Amino acid sequence: MLEIREVEREKMSMKIAEAGYDIREQIKKIENAYNRKIGENIKFARSGKDEAE
Structure with a gap:
């Protein structure tokens, strides 16, 4: 059960990192x-200034 949570946490971290990268690119x-x-x-x-002179 704990391993599944770690994997889910890792997936969320990757999604957040990718979103952050996309935002920085924008x-x-x-x-x-x-x-x-x-x-x-x-x-x-x-x-315009050159023409005025």
């Missing part, structure tokens, strides 16, 4: 998209 994707957008905004702002 956060990386969001951060990359955000940083790209910030970069685009900076380029746009600089291009």
Whole structure:
């Protein structure tokens, strides 16, 4: 009986670890998209400033 609980606990640990990995991957994707957008905004702002001069 104790061995079954250990196996179930191990399975749950693996599921939690996989979910955590998936969440970290999604956060990386969001951060990359955000940083790209910030970069685009900076380029746009600089291009507008250059034209004004």
